[in-house]
Amino acid sequence: MQNRRQALGTIGTIGLGAFGVGFAVNPLTARNVFEVAMRNADPAAPSRRMVFTPDLLKVPAGSQVRFEAPEGAHNTQSTTGMLPNGAEGWRFGIRKSGTITLSQPGFYGYHCLPHRSVGMVGLIIVEGSGMMENLQAAKAVKHPAKAAQKWANLWERAEKLL
Numbered sequence: 001m002q003n004r005r006q007a008l009g010t011i012g013t014i015g016l017g018a019f020g021v022g023f024a025v026n027p028l029t030a031r032n033v034f035e036v037a038m039r040n041a042d043p044a045a046p047s048r049r050m051v052f053t054p055d056l057l058k059v060p061a062g063s064q065v066r067f068e069a070p071e072g073a074h075n076t077q078s079t080t081g082m083l084p085n086g087a088e089g090w091r092f093g094i095r096k097s098g099t100i101t102l103s104q105p106g107f108y109g110y111h112c113l114p115h116r117s118v119g120m121v122g123l124i125i126v127e128g129s130g131m132m133e134n135l136q137a138a139k140a141v142k143h144p145a146k147a148a149q150k151w152a153n154l155w156e157r158a159e160k161l162l
């Protein structure tokens, strides 16, 4: 007889993956792989337009994040001034999916170029030694009005995860 706990665990993982908010261990690399979707509207709250789902992630150092482009004219790129020291930035084309590897602990801010001004921004917190070093610098970055509102919200939620 199949172990009930195992069966439920498998279903849970698949369910989360379908909504792009879960994570799975890539068997080839044994890294944690997280997914972020670039969307015209949040499936869980359709009045939230032009969003990354989820827009806030906390992941272990060495994790990968895969940005998925299921719809709309979005991209993802790191935001100037919002990367840990020594971390590499990224910039993917419009409507392009792509994967980044986050080796350096700290705070990674990013945005969608066409929709930054309407607040399409996100934050990834990479846990590990020295992770707090770029927090103040990242928080000091200035943003267009709607993005600034969104960042205030993201930082408030991020504080609760620290």
Ligand SMILES: [Cu+2]
Pocket: 038, 050, 073, 074, 075, 112, 113, 114, 115, 120
């Ligand atoms: Cu966008």
